Amino acid sequence: MTETVTPSVIITITLPANGEEHATLLIQRGDLAHMRQFAYTDLDDVSPVLQEAANALVLMESDPPLISEVPPPTPKATVKPDRKPEPDEPTIDIPLKKGTHAIKISYLKIIGGETDAAAYRQAVLIAGKLIDGGLWDGKTPIHLTDVYTTAKKMKHLSDKELSLFALEDFVQAEDAVEALPYPPTTI
Numbered sequence: 001m002t003e004t005v006t007p008s009v010i011i012t013i014t015l016p017a018n019g020e021e022h023a024t025l026l027i028q029r030g031d032l033a034h035m036r037q038f039a040y041t042d043l044d045d046v047s048p049v050l051q052e053a054a055n056a057l058v059l060m061e062s063d064p065p066l067i068s069e070v071p072p073p074t075p076k077a078t079v080k081p082d083r084k085p086e087p088d089e090p091t092i093d094i095p096l097k098k099g100t101h102a103i104k105i106s107y108l109k110i111i112g113g114e115t116d117a118a119a120y121r122q123a124v125l126i127a128g129k130l131i132d133g134g135l136w137d138g139k140t141p142i143h144l145t146d147v148y149t150t151a152k153k154m155k156h157l158s159d160k161e162l163s164l165f166a167l168e169d170f171v172q173a174e175d176a177v178e179a180l181p182y183p184p185t186t187i
Contacts, residue, residue: 009057011050016040027053032060094128094138097159101131103138111172113146122147129154130170133162141174142167 007030014024023040026033027050034056038049091102108127110119123144130136144150150170154162167173 009054011053013046013050025049025053027057029057029061032057032064034060092124094124094131096128097132101128101138103127107138107141109141109143110147111143111145113144114148119147122151126150126154126170129159129162130167133157133159133165135162135165135167135170142171143174144171 009027009029012026014026016023021039022037023045024035024037025046026035028034034053036049036053036056038045040046089104089106092105092108093100093102108123110123113119126144126147127136127138127142130142131138136142154170157165
């Protein structure tokens with residue numbers, strides 16, 4: 001007949017250093033343990049806490065928690081996909097009051113209305129006025145629905161007056177255009 005050996009109960013009490021108020025008690029048997037912190041002033045404080053901790057350990061042993069081991073993380077492959085460098089998109093120079101600003105051609109689109117060369121030139125001038133007025137940075141796509149109407153709206157506004165408006169008062173941002181039923185025309 002094989003006799004099962006019950007592991008010993010190990011009790012560790014950590015008393016506070018000078019000036020501290022709390023002590024800790026750790027009680028364990030095998031893989032199960034219970035820890036508690038308690039107020040300590042003298043040795044009479046230890047006996048009731050020891051009894052409570054022993055009861056908590058017995059209760060835990062009657063219904064031990066299920067602790068599954070976490071599998072070690074699998075190393076991720078460091079294989080870099082073969083990426084072909086994207087060709088640089090052509091840019092267009094936007095005339096500003098002080099110099100020019102190059103933007104990607106796809107960032108300035110006309111969606112409806114006139115799409116002739118004169119309309120494209122007017123769109124470039126509108127873009128410059130939007131940049132000078134601080135409404136657009138040239139780093140996000142914009143779309144003009146009617147170039148000539150937009151030019152008339154902006155004609156008499158100074159850069160300072162333009163700053164009182166929002167970009168959407170004159171053009172559409174990229175996300176607003178996705179809902180349109182017709183495709184935009186790129187300059």
